[in-house]
Amino acid sequence: MESLVPRRTFQDVILPASTRRALDQALAHVTSHDLIFNRWGLGQRHPTGLALAFNFAGPSGTGKTICAEAIAHTLGRRLLVVRYAELESMWMGETPKNVAAVFRIARQEQAVLFFDEADAIATRRSTSVDHGFQRETNTVVNVLLQELESFDGVVIFATNLAANFDPAFERRIRTHVLFEMPALEEREQIWRVQMHPTLTPLADDVSFRELAEKYEVSGGDIRNAVLKAALSAAGEPVRDTHKLIHQRHLEEGIRDVIAGKRVMKQSLFDPQPLNAPHPRSAPSTSAYAIAISIVALLLAVFALLSALL
Ligand SMILES: Nc1ncnc2c1ncn2[C@@H]1O[C@H](COP(=O)(O)OP(=O)(O)O)[C@@H](O)[C@H]1O
Ligand SMILES: [Mg+2]
Numbered sequence: 001m002e003s004l005v006p007r008r009t010f011q012d013v014i015l016p017a018s019t020r021r022a023l024d025q026a027l028a029h030v031t032s033h034d035l036i037f038n039r040w041g042l043g044q045r046h047p048t049g050l051a052l053a054f055n056f057a058g059p060s061g062t063g064k065t066i067c068a069e070a071i072a073h074t075l076g077r078r079l080l081v082v083r084y085a086e087l088e089s090m091w092m093g094e095t096p097k098n099v100a101a102v103f104r105i106a107r108q109e110q111a112v113l114f115f116d117e118a119d120a121i122a123t124r125r126s127t128s129v130d131h132g133f134q135r136e137t138n139t140v141v142n143v144l145l146q147e148l149e150s151f152d153g154v155v156i157f158a159t160n161l162a163a164n165f166d167p168a169f170e171r172r173i174r175t176h177v178l179f180e181m182p183a184l185e186e187r188e189q190i191w192r193v194q195m196h197p198t199l200t201p202l203a204d205d206v207s208f209r210e211l212a213e214k215y216e217v218s219g220g221d222i223r224n225a226v227l228k229a230a231l232s233a234a235g236e237p238v239r240d241t242h243k244l245i246h247q248r249h250l251e252e253g254i255r256d257v258i259a260g261k262r263v264m265k266q267s268l269f270d271p272q273p274l275n276a277p278h279p280r281s282a283p284s285t286s287a288y289a290i291a292i293s294i295v296a297l298l299l300a301v302f303a304l305l306s307a308l309l
Helices: 017-039 064-075 095-109 119-123 132-150 167-172 184-193 208-214 219-234 247-269 281-308
Strands: 002-004 052-057 079-083 112-116 154-159 173-178
Touching: 017 052, 017 064, 017 154, 017 173, 052 064, 064 079, 064 112, 064 154, 079 095, 095 112, 095 132, 119 132, 132 167, 167 173, 184 208, 184 219, 208 247, 219 247
Parallel strands: 052 154, 052 173, 079 112, 112 154
Antiparallel strands: 002 079
16 A cells, blocks of 8 residues: 655646546546535535545556546545555455555545556455355455445546446446557657656657557556666766667667567466477466465464464
8 A cells, every 4th residue: 555645647648538538527526526525514414425436447557547646636635556456465354454444544644545456346246155255355345335435535446357346336436437548649649748858868860650650559668668768778888968868779668568568478378388488487486386375374373373272
């Protein structure tokens, strides 16, 4: 969990017109909500059912996090970022407590609450209660709904899937904002906003248009490519004042990013390809799993002993 003072604004985000419109609408809801329930004090009179929940849905690197930050910035509030997986505690029964704690902190700090990577909330609620695991998940979702019911602030969920929220959740969500992969024009602008307008030393051969045309990537990929490019330009063996970011640095950067993602995908979905690039990764992963199980087993034995003695 991370509580931050937002710095980035909507000026730092390049979005397709439809996403922009949906966000503007969300923002209008948020600002009047803040006015009515906080500044006009109606939140104290009407203590339940006031939370304003949004779902930002879209692939990774399309600007969901920056937009959550920009919303908090517009409201002049902190942003409390919670990765949903972090809430799912190792110990059964602890997760609902964690959820409650998160809402308590958000209330104390009057922060905008941002549940990142929240797909699990959307998809995992199950009607069957055959397994302990599923029962636990149901409890978490129920606790979340309860907390949402008595929270009077702004909550944003970020999901990667076109999420299937269960109906109880769906009812709580005011707007779904769809984040799409940037098109050509947007990509060109995103390349540009990743540079400092005056300080970044760009060579004359840099063409953002060409980069945007050649590489159909997300804003997150462009960001990573720019950082890689800057690093390799900074490493050139010339005096600092002569260092420039050239087109070739940016090209290498984005190709690196794309190649890196391919390797990730391959090792995730295709564990034993011919000419596997990482033949060692499989055994080391299972060794890691075995080590974790041994540690867990030892802990369980200790717990049992201390309960018995
Ligand atoms: N639409 C966009 N406009 C400008 N920059 C973007 C955009 N999308 C992503 N980026 C860049 O990529 C980085 C990661 O994006 P992020 O907001 O974390 O994406 P998500 O939360 O959807 O995975 C941002 O910090 C920003 O630098
Ligand atoms: Mg993000």
